[in-house]
Amino acid sequence: MKISYNWLKQFLNIQLEVEKTGELLTDLGLEVEGVEKVESIKGGLDGVVVGEVLTCEKHPNADKLKVTTVNLGTENKVKIVCGAPNVEVGLKVPVATIGTKLYDQDGNEFKIKKGKIRGEESHGMICAEDELGLGKGHDGIMVLDESIEVGTACADVFNIETDYVFEIGLTPNRSDAMSHYGVARDLRAGLIQQGTNLELITPSVSDFHVDERVLKIDIEVSDKDLVPRYDGITITDIEVKDSPKWIQNRLKAIGINPKNNIVDITNYVLHELGQPLHAFDATKIRGNKVLVKTLDEGTSFKTLDGIERKLSADDIMICDVDENPLCIAGVLGGLESGVSENTTSVFLESAYFDPVSIRKTAKRHAVNTDASFRFERGIDINMTKYALKRAALLIEEYAGGKLSSDVLDYYPEKMEDFQVFLSFKNTYRLIGQEIPKETIKNILASLDIKINSATEAGLGLTIPSYRVDVQREADIIEEILRVYGYNNIEFSHKLNTSISFDKNVDIKIENIISNQLVSLGFNETMSNSLTKPEYIELTESFKEDNNVEMLNPLSNDLKVMRQSLLFSGLESVSYNLNRKQNSLKFFEFGKTYCKYEKGYEEQKHLMLLITGNKTKENWKLKTEASDFFYLKGVVNSLFSRLGLNDLKTSPVKTDVFSEGIGLSLGKIKLVEIGVVKRSILKKFAIKQQVLLADFNWQNILDIVSTKSKKVKDLPKYPLVKRDLALLIDNKIQFKDLHDLAFQSERQLLKHVDLFDVYEGDKLPDGKKSYALSFILQDENKTLNDKRIDKIMKKLQNSFEKNFDASLR
Secondary structure, X not given: OEEEHHHHOOOOOOOOOHHHHHHHHHHOOOEEEEEEEEEOXXXXXXXXXXXXXXXXXXXXXXXOOEEEEEEOOOOOOEEEEEOOOOOOOOOEEEEEOOOOEEEOOOOOEEEOOOEEEOOEEEOOEEOOHHHHOOOOOOOOOOOEOOOOOOOOEHHHHOOOOEEXXXXXXXXXXXXXXXXXXXXXXXXHHHHHHOOOOOOOOOOOOOOOOOOOOOOOOEEEEOOOOOOOEEEEEEEEOOOOOOOOHHHHHHHHHOOOOOOOHHHHHHHHHHHHHOOOEEEEEHHHOHHHEEEEEOOOOOOEEEEOOOOEEEOOOOOOEEEOOOOOEEEEOOOEEEOOOOOOOOOOOEEEEEEEOOHHHHHHHHHHOOOOOHHHXXXXXXXXXXXXXXXXXXXXXXXXXXXXXXXXXXXXXXXOOOOOOEEEEEEHHHHHXXXXXXXXXXXXXXHHHHOOOEEEEXXXXXXXXXXOOOOOOOOOHHXXXXXXXXXHOHHHOOOOOOOOOOOOOOOOHHHHHHHHHHHHHHHOOOEEOOOOOEEOHHHHHHOOOOOHHHOOEOOOOOOHHHOEEOOOOHHHHHHHHHHHHOOOOOOEEEEEEEEEEEEEOOEEEXXXXXXXXXEOEOOOOOOOOOOOEOOHHHHHHHHHHHHHHOOOOOOEEEEOOOOOEEEEEEEEEOOEEEEEEEEEOHHHHHHOOOOOOEEEEEEEHHHHHHHHHHOOOOOOOOOOOOOEEEEEEEEEEOOXXXXXXXXXXXXXXXXXXXXXXXXXXXXXXXXXXXXXXXXXXXXXXOOOOOOOHHHHHHHHHHHHHHHHHHHOOEEO
């Protein structure tokens, strides 16, 4: 938020230096993040002086140029080439001397240099209005008053105003300080604490009176909870034109471009008093009546920015008698009802709208205006009528208007000020130091907090309506402390610290695995739990009905809670690939969220994502692409580190993977490993293979934290491993082969694993190659070759018979 120092001086006769004022504001909780020097004319016309044209002759080499000699008040006269049609001998003119910096209408700087124009030297520039930023005229050079002395700085002639603007990082709760009056009010309290008691000067509205009651526009409010107060007045016979320079200077200083006197005055009062106002062209209000209500869902309305918007049934709207929408209340005006250069009468609105409703409307339409910024944080309901009168008087003075109606004030239920009891004991306890009671009372008085009763135990207080953030005793204590000064609180120079030991087993296990993954070259990522709802459409594994949706989403990209860590992980992969990081190893611990009929469910997961090469490029090592079996090796090493062995491998049927397997302990599923389908990768513009391991981390934690360590004898008889490479149809999955193998040999077959998959142009169409390993063991005797060969032949025959498989 920008606050002008000169503007503050209209409320307080401050004698402090700018730096000291900034320090005091920061101490009061209005943190000054920067101070910028600004001038009513950029550059302050530094180097521009009043000159007198002594000679003026036609340029010998150009028909439209003239060569002049100009007196700048020095001994040496300067020669300047000028193309203006109105330059002539005897004129007093503004001259930009060599080295002067001027600025064009876009704020771009250009420097005046000595040069030659068509062969004639030129030592400066005689300026037009627009070249100095003093107006828009460019028909010729500016002609100054003859009485002005030659050599006078133009900054003095045109009363260039220098100002300093504070950039304040305002916290959201301090809506009372969202104006120059509010900041001055706080500054006064801080000065009183330092021993300087200044009067807070408020703009007078004592001259307010109705000129003639010729135009009355009635007000009807349909919901007093949404609109507790609504004020309006009509002003006729106005002339829409430029604002006076002093208003333009104030607005420019805080970064607002002046438009016309009516709009500028509403903006001026907004930033002066913190009360948003809106001016309607009164002739556009049919039936001379304003209805404040909601409209049907989907009603079309074109706003000031030219956008056709579909209204919500919850948007507060300003309408006329035909329910024709004129304005989205507290957010944005309508294109058709705004003030234009042809406007001759206005209806001026000042209101208090429900903050929650305004916030939802602004977010719903993705609009953030100065008005909505204040309404949604809560303004002072007792300021509406005063601000309306203040703006009406300014319009009367600077637009020639006449006040044509009484102030219509809809305020059915007066909002009572909040009552709080302040305990001295709690004050001393929270502050950590005893502050004199009289000091506390003086601070409260300087903050307009009324003391209703006083006892030895504490004070009964009434909070002013503009302090919507002060509702509790703790809030009062915070107010006392910030005005008293945090720097005035004594503190011990002794440093105390405590050492805590983490007894959380889950965190320890997580750290063990994290360290191992980092040692294997992985990087940890942390992504948002909110994601895009359309990601669910990429797979049938997740259902839209299971989405946990946000009631008030920040954007459509952050609308639902994630059902999987995969998609946010692929966003990270895509981001890095686009920046030429082609070999990636990521891991993330996170939660997934689902909604079921029985309620909501959170699950902890660990996700691994691998793409590109196993190792970085090195002259000594040959690069090798990461593959499914590399990922499987990483997964097995993690389980080995956790003491989880003898895991069961089973096929996984999911449309997330083109190929995948699952590892489980008994019936408890621990992880799914596979190659992410290309159709999913295409959504993220990823063209290279990505490998995924999705651990059910909660299951792993449950097992590791409760698993007892068992010791058993090594097998007396050795196990036997045999491999088969089978050529099979593409549609056949590992699960099919796995299940058939155990159906064929139930007694001695202990384990079936998939260790290679090949699909390439060297194979027949529609075929792929699976390499399977089989573990055989007899617990009573050693298996001989004859028996082993018999089992493997039986398995081969089963595969050939049921799946038309053949050995490679």
